Each structure stands twice: as C-alpha cells, then as structure tokens.
Amino acid sequence: MEQNLNSEILDKLTKVCVCKGISKATIKKAIRNGAKTVIEVQKHTGAGGGPCGGKRCTEKIEQLIREIG
Numbered sequence: 416m417e418q419n420l421n422s423e424i425l426d427k428l429t430k431v432c433v434c435k436g437i438s439k440a441t442i443k444k445a446i447r448n449g450a451k452t453v454i455e456v457q458k459h460t461g462a463g464g465g466p467c468g469g470k471r472c473t474e475k476i477e478q479l480i481r482e483i484g
C-alpha cells in the first residue's frame with residue numbers, strides 16, 4: 416500500500432515529456448483510458464509537441480504502452 420502510494424507520487428513527479436512537462440502519471444492515465452499507440456497518447460496528453468519533436472519522450476511512451484497497455 417505504502418509502496419503504491421510512493422510510486423504514485425513518484426509518477427506525478429517524474430516527467431516523461433520534459434519539453435511539455437507531462438508526467439508519467441498523466442501518460443499512464445491516458446493509456447489506461449484507452450490510448451494504444453504513441454500517437455494516441457500524444458494526442459490525449461500533448462506529449463511530443465515540444466521543441467525536441469518527441470525525440471526525448473517517444474521511446475519512454477512506447478515503453479509505458481508495452482508495460483501497461
């Protein structure tokens with residue numbers, strides 16, 4: 416329980432998309448709500464729309480889809 420709480424807090428603090436400040440918690444929520452591809456996650460969260468054009472976050476989003484998608 417405490418473990419879950421800690422990882423939830425960590426997810427909120429961890430930015431997956433640094434450019435847009437999108438947290439891991441937000442990305443996970445989008446996947447749980449049905450986003451199945453990187454494009455869908457990006458559309459729902461705004462991740463990938465920053466100056467790096469998704470270079471720094473696309474792989475992390477793919478990884479999360481594999482983990483919980």
Ligand code: FES
Pocket residue numbers: 431432433434435462463464465466467468469470471472473
């Ligand atoms: S880190 Fe996501 S667009 Fe740059």
